[in-house]
Amino acid sequence: MIVKINGIVTIDGVAASGKSSVASGVARALEIPYLSSGLLYRAATWAALENGLTFDTPEAGRSLTALLGSWKEGGQPLTLRPLAGGNQIWQGDHDLTELLHTAQIDAQVSAAAVLPELRGWVNAELQAVTPPFLAEGRDMGSTVFPQAEYKFYLYATPRVRAERRVLERQQDLESVEAALKLRDERDARQSAPAPDAVRIDTGGGTLPEIIAQVMGHLSS
Ligand SMILES: Nc1ncnc2c1ncn2[C@@H]1O[C@H](COP(=O)(O)OP(=O)(O)OP(=O)(O)O)[C@@H](O)[C@H]1O
Numbered sequence: 356m357i358v359k360i361n362g363i364v365t366i367d368g369v370a371a372s373g374k375s376s377v378a379s380g381v382a383r384a385l386e387i388p389y390l391s392s393g394l395l396y397r398a399a400t401w402a403a404l405e406n407g408l409t410f411d412t413p414e415a416g417r418s419l420t421a422l423l424g425s426w427k428e429g430g431q432p433l434t435l436r437p438l439a440g441g442n443q444i445w446q447g448d449h450d451l452t453e454l455l456h457t458a459q460i461d462a463q464v465s466a467a468a469v470l471p472e473l474r475g476w477v478n479a480e481l482q483a484v485t486p487p488f489l490a491e492g493r494d495m496g497s498t499v500f501p502q503a504e505y506k507f508y509l510y511a512t513p514r515v516r517a518e519r520r521v522l523e524r525q526q527d528l529e530s531v532e533a534a535l536k537l538r539d540e541r542d543a544r545q546s547a548p549a550p551d552a553v554r555i556d557t558g559g560g561t562l563p564e565i566i567a568q569v570m571g572h573l574s575s
């Protein structure tokens with residue numbers, strides 16, 4: 356059965372719960388783009404670190420958004436390319452995507468994402484996109500697109516998520532699990548999923564099965 360979406364689908368969830376992988380699979384099946392809000396937060400964190408900005412001063416948020424604004428004015432904006440196979444972030448003609456999934460960015464991104472000015476910048480970037488699309492992150496169905504047609508929330512135990520992550524990165528299981536728990540705790544202080552989202556435990560199936568579960572809700 357072909358499912359047609361004209362509006363917005365949101366997928367929120369905890370770190371490494373499978374948001375991007377599930378979003379990519381569902382977006383491909385629906386033939387619509389998906390937008391990774393986490394990638395925008397990661398890119399802004401990278402920009403701050405590259406330019407010696409810190410996140411713990413009263414002017415941190417303004418300094419960071421001023422930097423992003425100056426890049427835009429200079430014709431080198433951070434740009435999200437919402438490719439269905441995997442989102443990319445470019446600055447001018449440089450693809451930054453590979454630089455954004457490091458342990459250093461993982462450790463710093465929650466501190467950047469707490470800044471209201473940065474949250475406003477990310478939300479405005481996403482809200483400028485014309486539907487249909489799928490948006491994934493932490494607060495897509497609650498704050499950014501409360502009007503979404505369909506909302507999902509993905510979760511899994513820290514151990515399941517850490518076991519998956521160590522397959523992608525050269526790190527040991529215990530430290531990955533500890534870092535995920537810390538990021539969960541920090542992220543939960545600044546963003547909450549929509550209470551009306553369908554909750555899916557991604558530990559309960561393979562990736563194709565979880566994608567099929569989401570598709571089942573969209574077609575019913
Ligand atoms: N059943 C499953 N559901 C979702 N992801 C799975 C599943 N099984 C394995 N994975 C794997 O889990 C890993 C983490 O997924 P992904 O990067 O999509 O998560 P994420 O929530 O977007 O992460 P982050 O919050 O760090 O950006 C990927 O390697 C993905 O292939």
Ligand SMILES: Nc1ccn([C@H]2C[C@H](O)[C@@H](COP(=O)(O)O)O2)c(=O)n1
Nearest residue numbers: 370392393396464468492493494542
């Ligand atoms: N809607 C969002 C999306 C992301 N963040 C922050 C918090 C995350 O730790 C970080 C990286 O996101 P991920 O790649 O893990 O999806 O970005 C947020 O606060 N709100």
